[in-house]
Amino acid sequence: MDKYVKILKNNHIKITPQRLVVLEYLDKNCTHPTADEIYSYLKKKNPSLSKTTVYNALETLSKHRIIQSLTISGSELRYDIDHGMHHHFYCKICGNVIDIELKCPNIEKMKQFGHKIDEIHGYIKGICKNCLKREG
Amino acid sequence: MDKYVKILKNNHIKITPQRLVVLEYLDKNCTHPTADEIYSYLKKKNPSLSKTTVYNALETLSKHRIIQSLTISGSELRYDIDHGMHHHFYCKICGNVIDIELKCPNIEKMKQFGHKIDEIHGYIKGICKNCLKREG
DNA sequence: TACTAAATTGTAATCATTACAATTTAACAC
């Protein structure tokens, strides 16, 4: 059975071609794309695709924790099929979002505050290696 | 000399009454307010205040690192006069943003990636203690 | 194959933020 069909089936989500292509796109493009980037790319081969559907699919996949959304850029959400806890770097020059593989040793300590914790995000912002080289 | 005047002077920022009241508001309201919350409150006693000016003031203060902006909610920026590194909790029910006083032991490790680091944000999302109690 | 709740689609609305041009003003020199 197709990998993406299986993911949706396991989560009791209706299987639609639109959800499958969004999921496939995120699986093959781990660049933390925006809804618009996903839509613009998929629209080429799926001319009937609606941007609302992309938003709906991303919402559904997020709700089921199949993907996670990032608020790192401030002006738009970005999506990540890697829903495990990892940190992110945002480059203020090129706008790229890069994975930062660091374990957060504070997770246990956070429980002491008495809040119910659903998500933990580590956002680092600055200028990426490449832009540093290019800009000098 | 007035506390807020001194802050602007030290940063070589022109002293305007608008910047002073925004700064004072953030100093006395450490609730991580939005631009609109700041504007709506200050507008009452400063009827000529423009929302654009609030945005401009927040931008200027952020650029000079007098305040920091948070992208934790995803749909709007929030502002914090405490520009030191500390973490934040966002309650999905009441929308409150709460300080989480935790040191991040990863800061040193982040330098190894070769990027220039300007900001580090730790965002925790879930349901706050109070809402847990109320909602049951 | 027929039924139905849910998903998709296209359009319009919303909301935070930014752009811009006209007016006002803070800082500085005299």
Add this chain to the structure above:
DNA sequence: GTGTTAAATTGTAATGATTACAATTTAGTA
């Protein structure tokens, strides 16, 4: 204190991401 000027403020319009909504289509099931 007065005059000068670059910068700040103001109000309005534009932008851009996201959401609301109603009509149409479709996935899952019997």
